[in-house]
Amino acid sequence: MSSCRCGYDPPHPTRPKAPPVRGFFVLELSGISFYRWAMTVFIQTLTLSHFRSHKRTQLSFDGRPVALSGPNGAGKTNVLEAVSLLSPGRGLRRATPDDLSRKPDVLGWKIVAELSTPNGARNIQTWAEPGQSRQVRIDDKSAPQIALASLLGMVWLTPAMDRLWLEGAEGRRRFLDRMVLSFHPDHATQVLTYEKAMRERNRLLRDNVGDGAWYGALETQMAQAGARISANRRAVIATLAGHADHASPFPVADLTLDCAAPDDEAALARALSDGRRQDMAAGRSLTGPHRADLRAVWATKDMDAAQCSTGEQKAMLISLILSNARALAATGTVPLLLLDEVAAHLDAGRRAALYDAICSLRVQAFMTGTGSELFADLGPRAQQFTVSERDGRSILEETSP
Ligand SMILES: Nc1ncnc2c1ncn2[C@@H]1O[C@H](COP(=O)(O)OP(=O)(O)OP(=O)(O)O)[C@@H](O)[C@H]1O
Numbered sequence: 001m002s003s004c005r006c007g008y009d010p011p012h013p014t015r016p017k018a019p020p021v022r023g024f025f026v027l028e029l030s031g032i033s034f035y036r037w038a039m040t041v042f043i044q045t046l047t048l049s050h051f052r053s054h055k056r057t058q059l060s061f062d063g064r065p066v067a068l069s070g071p072n073g074a075g076k077t078n079v080l081e082a083v084s085l086l087s088p089g090r091g092l093r094r095a096t097p098d099d100l101s102r103k104p105d106v107l108g109w110k111i112v113a114e115l116s117t118p119n120g121a122r123n124i125q126t127w128a129e130p131g132q133s134r135q136v137r138i139d140d141k142s143a144p145q146i147a148l149a150s151l152l153g154m155v156w157l158t159p160a161m162d163r164l165w166l167e168g169a170e171g172r173r174r175f176l177d178r179m180v181l182s183f184h185p186d187h188a189t190q191v192l193t194y195e196k197a198m199r200e201r202n203r204l205l206r207d208n209v210g211d212g213a214w215y216g217a218l219e220t221q222m223a224q225a226g227a228r229i230s231a232n233r234r235a236v237i238a239t240l241a242g243h244a245d246h247a248s249p250f251p252v253a254d255l256t257l258d259c260a261a262p263d264d265e266a267a268l269a270r271a272l273s274d275g276r277r278q279d280m281a282a283g284r285s286l287t288g289p290h291r292a293d294l295r296a297v298w299a300t301k302d303m304d305a306a307q308c309s310t311g312e313q314k315a316m317l318i319s320l321i322l323s324n325a326r327a328l329a330a331t332g333t334v335p336l337l338l339l340d341e342v343a344a345h346l347d348a349g350r351r352a353a354l355y356d357a358i359c360s361l362r363v364q365a366f367m368t369g370t371g372s373e374l375f376a377d378l379g380p381r382a383q384q385f386t387v388s389e390r391d392g393r394s395i396l397e398e399t400s401p
């Protein structure tokens, strides 16, 4: 791509690549040394062009957690949303590409990130022209969105997820699938394949098509992908249980996958075939992993997540994403964590425990809050930025101690 209408010039094709880093490196800050295990992936630079309230924002990171503070409407969540678009899908607000374009100009938007990885620097560009779908380039080559999953694992918590345990199963499935994706990058392909075949099957059902061979072909695809989806989900739930920290102040959640459909490929194909008449009456597929739900019980209290207090529910979600990060760290990689207003419902003790966990896992966690005092406990362990709004555009200033 030569140049985007939002005015961002793509990096020069011969840009120098950062040398690969290996083993530990030492970060010197105010005389304090931080030892970072360098076999992790983190965002080194991030540029937002005409992205929501950010006309042009350029940020440099060193791998420490990142704390963004500022008043309501300053543009903090917009930064997290931009980072979330470095993974496949519609990002943490599930916005359409046009919604992301800075108003009133609506020229399209662009995000460019340079990643530090054990194998050297990697470059991600993602953008959308007005009225067009989102595009991705990795290391200056066009790439499908799902290719992002193998570069960067990412898990997020947003205030909208405070009601995750109270609302419909779809949000919980999405939360689980995002964790699954951080372990199994091919999960995105399986989900896409399954959903595409299911949409096609639903269309046949609604149109009262009676062609058995046509159904059979689609049900075979659904069964193949569906069996993988269920296997991935169950494997990750077991892995998370194995990495729960029972000593932490975050409640350990016992997770179960509630799925009426068979996990086994042949049995799922049979269930789909046997259910055609019923599905035709409903006009959609009534069985399969797309109907699965994630259930959580606070283990020590034997209390269903939906019955827990707002703060406890949030703490349970945090406990899960920390288990996710711990499990991945054991495999030599860690995901990025996007924690929007994470401190809001946490008491001081849990807040300090969260920061300690993030720092000991050495994850690049992006956190937002309305006041910098929420991040005071982090001190020089994090990069701190203030976010403000001037003349209708977001401004970020680093204030790291
Ligand atoms: N497409 C857009 N073009 C321009 N501005 C936008 C666009 N979409 C959202 N905004 C504005 O971006 C501003 C910042 O939003 P953001 O959600 O990042 O705020 P925030 O700092 O997280 O605030 P809060 O503390 O309330 O969560 C808001 O004023 C919003 O109206």
Ligand SMILES: [Mg+2]
Residues within 6 Å of the ligand: 076, 077, 078, 340, 368
């Ligand atoms: Mg916000």
